[in-house]
Amino acid sequence: RKRVVAFVSGGGSNMLALARACEAADYPAEIVAVFSDKPEAGGLAKAQALRIPTRVFERKAFGSKAEHEAAILAALAEIGPDLICLAGYMRLLSGDFIRAYEGKILNIHPSLLPLFPGLHTHQRAIDAGMKVAGCTVHFVTEGMDEGPVIAQAVVPVLIDDTAEALAARVLTVEHQTYAAALKLVASGGVTMRADGSVERLASETDANVR
Ligand code: GAR
Numbered sequence: 001r002k003r004v005v006a007f008v009s010g011g012g013s014n015m016l017a018l019a020r021a022c023e024a025a026d027y028p029a030e031i032v033a034v035f036s037d038k039p040e041a042g043g044l045a046k047a048q049a050l051r052i053p054t055r056v057f058e059r060k061a062f063g064s065k066a067e068h069e070a071a072i073l074a075a076l077a078e079i080g081p082d083l084i085c086l087a088g089y090m091r092l093l094s095g096d097f098i099r100a101y102e103g104k105i106l107n108i109h110p111s112l113l114p115l116f117p118g119l120h121t122h123q124r125a126i127d128a129g130m131k132v133a134g135c136t137v138h139f140v141t142e143g144m145d146e147g148p149v150i151a152q153a154v155v156p157v158l159i160d161d162t163a164e165a166l167a168a169r170v171l172t173v174e175h176q177t178y179a180a181a182l183k184l185v186a187s188g189g190v191t192m193r194a195d196g197s198v199e200r201l202a203s204e205t206d207a208n209v210r
Contacts (some may be wrong), residue, residue, distance in 0.1 A: 002029040002082040002186040007089035008036050012043020014087035014108055017175030018182060019050050029186035033079055035072060037091055059091070069097045076101075085182060086140065095142045103192040105140035106185060108178050110170045112136060112152060117145030122163040122170070133157050133166055135174045137181035139192040148198040150190055151181035 004022075006015040015034060022030045034047035034054045044054045055075055062068040076084070086093075086107040098105060111121040113136040116128075125133045134154040141147035153173040157166060184190040189201045 001027075003032045003080070004029050004083045004085055004182070004186075005033045005035060005076060005079060005081040006031050006043075006047075006085045006087050008034060008041050008043030008047075008087050009038050009090040010041055010043065010088045012041060012046045012087065013171060014174055014178050015043050015085075016046045016050075017179055018085060018087065019047070019052065021179035021182070027183060027186075029083065029182055031085075032081065035075070037089070043088070065094065066096075069094055073097065073100060083182070083186065085178070087178070092144055093140065098140055098142055102194065103139060106137060106150065106178075106181065107140045107145070107147070108135060108137050108174055108181075109145050110135050110167065110174065112154065113138060113145055113149065120163070122166040126157060126161055126163060126166065130157050133170055135170050135177055137178050139198070141196060148192060148196065150184060150198075151177050153177040 006018060008015050015031070019031050021027055031052055034043060034052050036044050036054065036056050037059055039056045039058060044056070047054050057068060057072050059068050062071060082104065084101055084105045086105065109117070111117070111125060112132070112134045116124050122133065132154050134152055136152045137150045139147040139150065155169045155173055191199050193199060
């Protein structure tokens with residue numbers, strides 16, 4: 001089983017979904033630690049309830065972004081994870097950090113990338129008159145929300161939708177999509193090459209269609 005460290009800043013429902021998926025005997029990954037930049041993140045309590053070790057790295061405890069990331073990288077080096085899953089981690093990782101775990105960092109974003117990267121995705125989708133929205137799990141590269149797509153899922157945008165209602169609808173499909181994407185990557189069905197291109201084993205692609 002591939003050893004995964006999950007990074008959270010908020011409620012941690014995606015981390016919880018991954019941890020639950022990992023409980024299946026045939027699931028190819030396990031969450032060995034949860035890191036957060038927010039001591040109040042609900043994801044920390046959820047991890048502790050599952051007896052998953054947690055670490056907090058508050059940005060303000062460090063003089064610079066580089067020192068903050070160096071502390072996180074040092075803690076990761078002690079663990080030696082195979083993969084890192086960003087699960088509502090609201091901080092941009094530097095190029096140096098990403099290169100240290102090239103092709104091993106996954107992120108979930110609550111839009112159909114490449115549409116609506118960054119913040120306020122749901123309101124922007126509504127304002128654009130979109131009739132569908134969704135989520136994307138992708139490999140993390142230096143550009144924000146730009147890495148190659150591993151899996152996506154779609155939900156309708158309803159008449160008179162609010163950003164909050166749409167976010168909740170998208171979140172329900174995020175959980176299954178992230179679990180499916182991590183399974184694909186951890187099993188070797190999808191890999192990112194050094195040049196940023198993605199290789200998909202034909203036998204694994206169907207699991208990616210939702
Ligand atoms: C999720 O909707 C996730 O896609 C989003 O934050 C939420 C975290 O929820 N991530 C981003 O916006 C990343 N830019 P969770 O803490 O309950 O998993």
